Amino acid sequence: MKKNWWKRALSIGLVFGMTAGLCACGGGKGQDASLAKVGVYKMQEFDMPEIDGDDYNIIATTHKNGKIYLMMQVHHWTEEGSSEDIRLLTMEDDGTEIKMTTLEIPEWDYQTPGAGSVDMPVMPRTETEGDGNGEADSEEDTGSDDAADPEEDTGSDDAADPEEDTGSDDAADSEENTGSDDENDPEGDTGSGDGESPEDEREPNAPDSDGEIPEGEEVWENSSYENYNIGADGNIYAIRRYYYENYSTETYTQKDYITSWGMDGKLLRETELEGIRSEEEWSYINTMTVAQDGTVTLILSGDTPCKMTVDAQGNVSEKVPFSEEVGKIFSNIDRIIQKEDGTFLIVYYDENDYSKEFLATFDPATDKMGEPQPMPGNFSYAGYNVMGTGTDFDLLCCNNSGVYTYKAGDEDCVQKMSFINSDLNISSFNSLVAVDENTFVGVFYEDYNNGLKAGRFTYVDPxxxxxxxxxxxxxxxxxxxxxxxxxxxxxxxxxxxxxxxxxxxxxxxxxxxxxxxxxxxxxxxxxxxxxxxxxxxxxxxxxxxxxxxxxxxxxxxxxxxxxxxxxxxxxxxxxxxxxxxxxIPNFNVSTLMGKSAIVGDRTSWTMAEMLELQNSLPEGTNMIGEMTRSGFFQTAMRFCGSDFVDVSTGKCDFDSQNFISMMEYAKTLPEELSEDYFGEDYWANYESQYRDGRTILSSLSISNIRDINYSVNGYFGEDVSYIGFPTENGKGSYAMANECYAIxxxxxxxxxxxxxxxxxxxxxxxxxLQWGLPVQKxxxxxNAKNALGRPFYIDEEGNKQEYDENFYLNGEAIVLDPLTQEQVDKVVSFILSIDKCYYYNEDIINIVNEEMDAFFTGQKSAQEVAKIIQNRAQIYVNENR
The missing domain is CATH 3.40.190.10 (Periplasmic binding protein-like II)
Known part of the structure; x- marks a missing residue:
């Protein structure tokens, strides 16, 4: 057993970025040297306890009286199933005295209700002498697994994917986790699902406590914990939610309990919360706070926002509705953050415009709401995640660029720390605690997949x-x-x-x-x-x-x-x-493909040739799959924009017969696709449309040659031609750089x-390269060589494991043959023939879209609209050359 982390919490070495990235000096030449000195912090990483789990995440953070409390959910996976436990991680706000305690969670004794009745599970109660604030057992064996993988972590979305998820994770974004998650409650309950910690879950047809399933019944039961709170009385509190559903009798119930533990992890008591909801009124627990005497105040949202209290003896009060003004705010909450003094900061939406948000304070003791202040217009859009509060600012938040502060009434957030300037490859913070003006403690993911880490961050004077x-x-x-x-x-x-x-x-x-x-x-x-x-x-x-x-x-x-x-x-x-x-580091190629037997063995054609083929096909045949009027011109500009705007000379050609022919063809397409575009059996018809000849052309983007097998041998099932978009210059396919940089x-x-x-x-x-075609020959x-043969992966032992690639047609799997050498040679020859890049100019495309509607609605002729587009586009190009 390793127990040295109990005694040694703080690493003495600074993170590599500070020692390597900020040493040495140049002359401050070029751009202003001060740009690199903005928001620079050094980090001292903590020695975190080793976790005996397969994965873990922080579900609530509290800062009280110079101490940091982290509620941790630890996942365990076995061949028999999964389980979870809840742990409390405590430390001084300088990162010392780190201790971890596992909370006592009893085995739930589920008693399956019979048809037409709803009985609650019997829960053993444990009373603990004293005040429940004993220290954690230093002999506890915590096992070893620091390398939790945020990519696989299903409990904390923000920590798992900071680049693609710029939204909020309420489990991690406050000093007291008080967020909401609609997904966990079948009745629309939006309590704090991110902190959910199911301790026992029985799937439909699972046996009851006697090992028997009621005949003819399918039931599902589940208990979970959320809304964690470190009370002013020094104990840990959470809401336990119990769900029961009998699919056979269509019986459903949900009940809530307040559960409390001492700091030693011992279960103290549990109180059922009656009267939270009824058939007539939808209501759910939004958050709670606990006073010094153990009185719990619950804030409820729903049809009638209100509050109720539960005293230390377990007496539950009636619900007390809030005023209409306060109720509207609680009906539109985005985040609610509990401050150290027990009051709340509330970020909420404008009920008439969810793009606008406001910040207000709320005192649950007096039910008084402070004067709301408008939040910055880009607060939600920019992916700021509210993590906590501070003394010299209201909110401490972060996004994928750094840590920011915000004061009520300010026009924007102010960057406190820049990840790049600090040479820290932090993907996301899971929780943040402001210690003082120049210091904060954070739990974070570094480089996306290296597990949760924690450290103390200190400002560096420029x-x-x-x-x-x-x-x-x-x-x-x-x-x-x-x-x-x-x-x-x-x-x-x-x-x-x-x-x-x-x-x-x-x-x-x-x-x-x-x-x-x-x-x-x-x-x-x-x-x-x-x-x-x-x-x-x-x-x-x-x-x-x-x-x-x-x-x-x-x-x-x-x-x-x-x-x-x-x-x-x-x-x-x-x-x-x-x-x-x-x-150009890597690229892909875009084209239109069709059966060679129909479109011919060629790599280009004109608009006239495409129309000639269309006229020869059975009525109702789609030329290009799922194409609308606007979609056609979006596609046309990518493929052919350079036909109408000469980058070298600046000459525009939108009033040409070629462009007018495209306009006339686009008008024959539907304005939008109806719900029955492919009929009742949508996916079966979708998968077979190219094989059956109901649709002729499919768009294709090639970023890995092996991947075209699904289109070539799957969707088409025979030889194809990479014919491209119809153009006059014979260049109907293009290359697109996945990354593109200039100096x-x-x-x-x-x-x-x-x-x-x-x-x-x-x-x-x-x-x-993991994706995209390399530019080095x-x-x-x-890449072309690897396209041959069956697909494969490398297993944990480093062995190559091949597998079959399946294509689904009419609900049945078809094993696809690998690409042949001839098929690979054909696509390679096609790629190497492309010498045109895609066209994209937002302003030109907007001009086309703005004027095209007059033609589609019959207000103007194609020639009139083309001339207007030509004039506007030429003026734009001239002004920007």
């Missing part, structure tokens, strides 16, 4: 940080992989630091493109970053203005990369006038920017 030459990297959105790359670069560079500007922080529900607009405006007005993530931006405008560095020349001058063979056709696709302005031609640190970006073209990166060929 004057104590050496200067380095600063480069700015910016984009409309910056993903976690890029942030990780920046942190690694900053840790290892003695001379340079990269700071990040992610413009999506400016977006809100009122203006979801505010960041895009501001970044574009900054670029064209001279505030160009050294390194630009080009995704979604009108890059042809920047090329025309000479704002981008010639990356092709940088590759030619590079001693290593100049000797590397790349897919030249892909570089050509992204070149303008023979110059490559982008670093400012005005940067004073071009060599440093290139040193950062060239990594994406090196063998180290190209050989490790060597690894592209390897």
């Amino acid at each position: 004057k104590d940080i050496p200067d380095k030459t600063v480069l700015v990297l910016a984009g409309s959105y910056i993903d976690g992989n890029m942030k990780k790359r920046v942190i690694e670069y900053n840790r290892n560079s003695d001379e340079y630091r990269i700071v990040v500007r992610s413009y999506d922080s400016l977006n809100s529900y009122d203006d979801w493109q505010a960041g895009y607009g501001q970044l574009n405006n900054d670029i064209i007005t001279g505030n160009m970053p050294d390194i630009l993530i080009t995704t979604g931006l009108p890059v042809e405008n920047y090329v025309a203005k000479g704002l981008l560095e010639d990356v092709g020349s940088l590759i030619e001058k590079d001693e290593e990369l100049s000797q590397t063979e790349f897919l030249q056709n892909i570089f050509d696709a992204f070149s303008v006038d023979g110059k490559l302005y982008y670093v 400012s031609s005005r940067s004073k640190n071009t060599e440093a920017a290139w040193e950062f970006l060239r990594y994406y073209l090196t063998e180290e990166y190209q050989s490790s 060597k690894y592209f060929d390897e």
Whole structure:
């Protein structure tokens, strides 16, 4: 048994990022060196106890009287099933004196009700002498498993996927977990489901306590714990919810109990809460608070928001409705956070506009609500997760960029800590506790999958940080992989630091493109970053203005990369006038595919040729699967936008016969797809539409050659042609960069920017791609080679395990044959023939969409609308060149 963590809680070593990333100095050249010194914190990591579970997560956090209390849910998985236990982790707010206690959870003795009756389970009660505040047993064996995997953790969504989940996890976002989760209550109960901890669950047809199933009955029973609270009396409280459903008799009931434990984990008492809900009134427990004398105050939301109390002797009061004003607020709660003094901060929605939120205080002792203050417009949109409160601010919150504070009445949140500037690859905080103005303690995930960690974070004064030459990297959105790359670069560079500007922080529900607009405006007005993530931006405008560095020349001058063979056709696709302005690490290819027997063995066609084929097919045949009018032009602009806007010359051609033919074809398509588009048996008809010839063309995006097998041998079941979208120039397929970066031609640190970006073209990166087609020829060929043969995975012992790939047709599985060498050669030849990139310019596409409706509704002719689009588009292009 390991018990040394009881005595030694605080690691003396600083995190690597501080020692490696902030040492050495440059001359402070380039962009303002102070940019890299904003929100810098150092971290001292705590020695956390070893957990004898398969996975775990923090479900509630409390800070009281200089101590931190973490309620932890530990999962255990076996071949027989799963189980969970609840533990209390306590520590001083400096990270010392860490102790872990497992709460006593009795075995529930379920008594299955008979038909037509509802009896509650009999729960053994345990009384404990004294005040229940005994210390944890230092001889307790806590086992070992620190490496919990947040990707598999099903209890805490925020901690598991910070990049794709920017919403809130109420279990982790307050000093006292008081959030809500509608998913756990079949009647719509929105109590704190994130803290749910089912201790026993019986599936339908499970035996009762006597090992028998009532004849002809299917039942389901479950008990769970939530709404954890560390009371002012020094005990632990939670709500136990009991659910019972008899599917055979359609009998359902739910009951609630207050359960309390001492700090030693011993069960003290349990009180049934009668009168919470009734058939006439829907109600649920939103949160609770516990006074010094053990009186519990419950805040109830539902049809009639109200409160009720339970004294230390278990006496339950009647429900006392709130005023109409207070009731409206409790009916629209987003988050409710309990402060150390027992009052609450409430973040709630405008009942008429859920994009607007307000902040108010609430005192449960007096039922008084403070004056509501409007929250920042981007608070919800930006993914801020409320974690706790502080003394010099109201809210302590975080998103995937750092930790922020907010004071009621302020226009925006203020960044307290920047993950990147601190050289910390933190994916997400599970809980935060403000210790003082410059210090906080946090439980977090580092690099997504390295298990829960905890540490003390201390502010670093800018004057104590050496200067380095600063480069700015910016984009409309910056993903976690890029942030990780920046942190690694900053840790290892003695001379340079990269700071990040992610413009999506400016977006809100009122203006979801505010960041895009501001970044574009900054670029064209001279505030160009050294390194630009080009995704979604009108890059042809920047090329025309000479704002981008010639990356092709940088590759030619590079001693290593100049000797590397790349897919030249892909570089050509992204070149303008023979110059490559982008670093393209990987790509995919988009096209339209159809049976060769129908569309012919070719890789391009014109609009006239497509219409000729359509006229020869049986009436009712769909040319392109599930295509609407607006969808057609969204697709057309991606494939053919460069046919109508010449990036090199700036000439537009929207009044051409080609564009008018597209307009006339689009008008024949439905405005929207009806519910019976594929009939009653939707999926069976969907899966067979291409094999049966009811639909001719399917869109295809190739990011891994092996993956096309499902489309080729599954959906079509015979030889296919990658024919593409109908165009006049014969280039109806395109390449799209999954990642695309550029360097400012005005940067004073071009060599440093290139040193950062060239990594994406090196063998180290190209050989490790998990998705997307490599641009290095060597690894592209390897991708094609791996497409042959049955799919496989590598098991835990490192052995290759092959398996069959199935396609489902009319509800039956069809085992697909692997791609043949001939099929692979055909798609490789097709990919290597593509020398056009996709077209995307939000402003041009908006012009097309805005004017097209006049043609679709018959107000104007195709020629009239095409001329208007031509004039507007040409003016836009001229103004932005």
